[in-house]
Amino acid sequence: MAVLGVLHVGLTVSDLDRSSDWYCHVFGLKEVHRQPGDNDYTRTLVGIPGAALRVAQLAMPDQEAVWPSSHTIELIEYVRGPGGRVAPLPNDVGASHLAFVVDDIDAICARVTASGGVLRNPPTEVTAGVNRGSRACYLHDPDGHTLELMEYGVERAAALRARTTASS
Structure with missing residues (x-):
């Protein structure tokens, strides 16, 4: 049994279009895939009953579409079942960067x-x-x-x- 790599980092966002544009413009990332997440599998995976998502996958400009992943960042917008906004400080347990x-x-x-x-x-x-x-x-x-x-x-x-x- 082995961990084979990091698949991606997921960020929950309030507006998928704005966030995808922002990361592509500011960091030069490219959007490589977009998909809805409105199915039982997704609701089970995220643990939010009734959830429906929009997802954009972003890659580094020179990232090859190789396994384990074709993208580095996954942006997720909850269309149904959105949560509240959090603003953890870097020293808060559970905060990440x-x-x-x-x-x-x-x-x-x-x-x-x-x-x-x-x-x-x-x-x-x-x-x-x-x-x-x-x-x-x-x-x-x-x-x-x-x-x-x-x-x-x-x-x-x-x-x-x-x-x-x-x-x-």
């Missing part, structure tokens, strides 16, 4: 704020740990999901490239 590696954190931050996202902090230098010399920030998408941006410093990027090269 999704992190993106970027090549120009300042440009992405400008796109985030121009597109309705909110920065929790400006890009800040990482001064300790494995990512020392990098820059990072936390932000919220239009529905309040916590996201992280990481622009690797020269040393961290070189170490990861060396590791990738050694394993191929």
